[in-house]
Amino acid sequence: MSLYPSLGTDASLADRYLRLIKRSLLNELYLELEAVLHYLLLCRRQGAEPDAEVIRDIAARRPDIMARLVAVRNDGNMVLWPEDGGRPYDPRDISEHVHTMIGCQRLDHLHFCLDAILAEDIPGDMIETGVWRGGATIFMRAHLAAHGVTDRIVWVADSFRGVPAPSVQEDKDYDLSKRRAPILAVSEERVKALFARYDLLDDQVRFLPGWFRDTLPQAPTGPIALLRLDGDLYESTMDALLTLYDRVVPGGFIIIDDYGALPPCRQAVEDFRTERGITTPLEPIDWTGMAWRKEGKRPPRSESSPDAPFTVIERPQPPLSACDFYHTMETPEGVIAGQWDLRTNTAAYLGAVDFAGKSVLEIGPASGYLTFHMEQAGASVTAVEPPLKRLWDVFPHQGIDRDAWRASFLQGIIRVRNSFWYMHHHLKSQTRLIETVPEAVPAAIGRFDIGVLAAILLHTRSPFSILESVAARVNETIIVTDLYDSTLGELPVMRLIPDAEGAAVLDTWWSFSPRFFVQALGCLGFPNAEVHIHHQHGPNGMLAPMFTVVACRPSVSRSKEPGREIRTDR
Known part of the structure; x- marks a missing residue:
């Protein structure tokens, strides 16, 4: 008495593994x-x-x-x-002790969608909004594991305290809150424990705890290949559609779990599709599930280009309350203090380079102080950030809860990036922000006169890879600024900062000697270099020693003495 017929003898190990996962979930x-x-x-x-x-x-x-x-x-x-x-x-x-409520038919349909995403190379992550015990998302992660996919994330979005009490007219007769339906309230800890029981709790699984209206607008998902909605009510379903539908890529799947079971959910889907003019037929899965695929021109298959993918990001202006400023900046509400105040010595920080009429590639703009300074000096700027699902590199310090640290760090990064968009709109900036892998900046974003790496390489696992990637896109000059450690002397060295005995440092890896960048950039085709030593106002008001290396290609007139030191202390 089985839900599944037996597999043939020629079934792959992946198929057998996924069949076993289904049987366990059910x-x-x-x-x-x-x-x-x-x-x-x-x-x-x-x-x-x-x-x-x-x-x-x-x-x-x-x-x-x-x-x-x-x-x-x-x-x-x-x-x-x-x-x-x-x-x-x-x-x-x-x-009720199953790990998923969706049943065999909806689980099989999910399997079909995931197979199609891989076979057709539909880009993007997977997300479920409303996960109960997490069974559907566990199967998504199992599917990635079975096929060796390491560049997609499964997002697990839930309040982890049950369905919200009805707050809109369409939901008034459907109180599924914890008071009335306690079985629907499953804690985040319990869902994580179930992922761990399947040996599938890792960096490719990200949790978004909270009400959808609060968490989904800022969710750092990037493009979505599969959007599975299981929020039961009108409000929950509409919140997810309004926030996430535009992130679903052409060819991506939208799956509605409760379309047939709960009239408020069905009404939300119909209202949304009517408002958006979506005429793609809904395809029935079983007695309640429905799905459709998003229409539109699909991007080319990834194997057609060796470059890393990239996304041009545009965000509305966030409220000031949603922002944290990494740099001290002058806003419409007055000066807002950040961790670093570069205003009194900006020229030294950027090596006294003239930006008028130049195109600039900047890696890691944070709040954008330097971005907008260069733009106001006459440059056209393209800024690069890594996708939020990746963030910057986290040092693999043993004995530290890196998942908890990453979750906290992510929220801080989101608020810093909000400050960038706040000032971007305030200043009516034309800066282009791109999300891509810094170690492989794609040729498709163009070539630039100047590359800027301002105190960013110390936070990365492979600083030379990023330096090489930027050098391949820059025609004239590269500017590298970092903290100055005079104990490193004149050798071209980089020192690992974390150690087994000291405090765990998860977001800072290296300190560099200026000579390291002079020599590295010379090898990459930028032999003419100057080193500027200066001080900047850093955290807690400290005056931090820093260096800036300005290195140029041979055709660009700058210093005739590679590594010439210039002190610009203020």
């Missing part, structure tokens, strides 16, 4: 134990003494219970038992 592997639980509950309900022989061989003695469990598991429905008076007995709050 509790088919131990269905007899669930049947015994139902038998005991029914006996108690009827005031009957359990029969030990039935318990020992439930499949043979009560095939009706087994058949009922198989049927509802296939449909993704509740197990209800008939009683006198016409009201069925619902033992769900005590008997």
